[in-house]
Each structure stands twice: as structure tokens, then as C-alpha cells.
Amino acid sequence: MKNGNGNSVELFLGDCREELKRIDDDSVDLIVTSPPYADQRKQIYGGIHPDQYVEWFLPISEQLLRVLKPTGTFILNIKERVHEGERHTYVLELIMEMKKQGWLWTEEFIWHKKNCYPGKWPNRFRDAWERLLQFNKDRKFDMYQDEVRVPTGDWAKTRLKKLSDTDKIRDNSKVGSGFGKNISNWLNRDLAYPTNVLHLSTECSNRNHSATFPEALPEWFIKLFTKPGDVVLDPFMGSGTTVVVAQRLSRKAIGIDILSEYHEITLQRLDPVVEWTLFEPKVKYGNTKT
Numbered sequence: 001m002k003n004g005n006g007n008s009v010e011l012f013l014g015d016c017r018e019e020l021k022r023i024d025d026d027s028v029d030l031i032v033t034s035p036p037y038a039d040q041r042k043q044i045y046g047g048i049h050p051d052q053y054v055e056w057f058l059p060i061s062e063q064l065l066r067v068l069k070p071t072g073t074f075i076l077n078i079k080e081r082v083h084e085g086e087r088h089t090y091v092l093e094l095i096m097e098m099k100k101q102g103w104l105w106t107e108e109f110i111w112h113k114k115n116c117y118p119g120k121w122p123n124r125f126r127d128a129w130e131r132l133l134q135f136n137k138d139r140k141f142d143m144y145q146d147e148v149r150v151p152t153g154d155w156a157k158t159r160l161k162k163l164s165d166t167d168k169i170r171d172n173s174k175v176g177s178g179f180g181k182n183i184s185n186w187l188n189r190d191l192a193y194p195t196n197v198l199h200l201s202t203e204c205s206n207r208n209h210s211a212t213f214p215e216a217l218p219e220w221f222i223k224l225f226t227k228p229g230d231v232v233l234d235p236f237m238g239s240g241t242t243v244v245v246a247q248r249l250s251r252k253a254i255g256i257d258i259l260s261e262y263h264e265i266t267l268q269r270l271d272p273v274v275e276w277t278l279f280e281p282k283v284k285y286g287n288t289k290t
Helices: 017-024 050-065 090-101 153-158 216-225 241-248 260-269
Strands: 008-011 028-033 066-078 104-113 129-136 197-201 230-232 252-257 276-279
Touching: 008 017, 008 241, 008 260, 017 050, 017 252, 028 050, 028 216, 050 066, 050 090, 066 104, 066 241, 090 104, 090 129, 197 216, 216 230, 216 241, 230 241, 241 252, 241 260, 252 260
Parallel strands: 008 252, 008 276, 028 066, 028 230, 104 197, 230 252
Antiparallel strands: 066 129, 104 129
């Protein structure tokens, strides 16, 4: 169903391992999601042991590969956890197994949590960052880099004040990567392209969910990888932040969650004029958790 802006919201109530099967092949432009991390959100979603995490996630990523357009992008917010005194390798193992499925691991973004509060343990300090892994089906994918440009910043005042000879030509990388730079290209520019580190505060109001996205996080990726009218999917919708932001930016949104209370929260957060469709599960899932 559509509203006056031409965008729509479709919500699926159920286990994403089954509900994803109801979405058409090659129909989604962007997937942005944060699944339960290993052994996290046990009271809500049951928890998945780190040793079983890859096996649990691969059927989901297989469905995501099917529904994503060849020009689309999948952004996976995920984080390792400490298990028995060391970092578990399930994230790295998942990347390798997804590559075998046919995914291309194109980029890795880092979310720096600007407002992370201090903490320490006997053998480590608090994490102030999380991974945002970018996967694609094809090396040529839609990307709108101008939509996320940022102010050039104070570095330009000193770096561009006095240019050397090499600053005025394309200076190839000294490590043989094939990349080069021409510093003089940034003269008289007010905007520059960002790095792959996103400096964003965490969401302080959890909206009755244990791991709420800050709205700026999906918004950044929606602007970077989609245009108005495109389809954005979050198969672990939670309180609906990705869906709400996509709808606000005039994208079509699809959200999936197994818990009906999160669907209620999402509906309360949507623009009052939006028309939405709620798809009930075809089968009852019992105590199955995602």
C-alpha cells in the first residue's frame, strides 16, 4: 500500500527465516540490519551460542542474497564477543562462509560510538565501536556518494595552505595499491567525501528494545545506497528504526520481526499519514526465536 509520497511500508510478523521466503527475488535495493549478536538478547530472542552462530545465520543470508537486487547492498551491523577470555572468531568465520555463498565482502565501516561511557575489565577496556560490513552480489552496485558529503573541515586550512609539487599532480600510492591522490583537487571546496568511520552517538532512549539503532545510522546508508522510491529491508526490525527512517526519506520499507510488541512500537513511530500492510505469519513458530 502506498501513501501520498509513493512509498509504502510492509511489516511481516514472524521468524525471518520463513518470512523472507515471501519476498520476491531481486526486489530489494538495500538491506540494513542488526541481528542478535552471539549470546545477546537472550530474554528477547533466545540467544545463539558463538559456536553455532554461523550455522544459524547462513540460511538467513542465503535468503537475503536471493531477495537483493544485483545492484543492491547489504549492510550487516555485527560485533564479536569475548568468549572464555578471548575474542570469538564467529564474525570472521561468517564473512568467509558468506563469500562461499556468493557474497562479495566489499567494504567495512566502523561505527564509533561518540557517547560511549567508560569501563574496564581485568584484561580489556570497553568497546567504543561496532562493525558495519558491506556485502554485494555484484562489483557494480548503486552508490550515491554525493548524498553523504560532509564539511571539508579544519584540515584544509593547513593542508591546502601551501601545496607541494606532488600535491598538484596525481600522486600514486607508495604501497602499490593503484590508488592515487591529487591534493589540489580540494582547493575551494566546502564539502568532501567522508571516511569509512562513522562518528555517531548511541540511542539513549531504547524504545523498549535492548539494542536500538540511532536513526542517523540507517539514514546514512539509505542516502548512500538508495534513491527515493527504492526498497529498504530490515529482517531484524526490532523497534523499527530502519523502517521509520526509510519511510521518512520516501523509500519503500519492509520490516520483519518475530515479536508483535515491536510491530506495535513501529506502527506508533510511523508518520500518521503512511499506509502500511501487516502480514501475519503463515505458520505458527512456537518458541522459535530469531
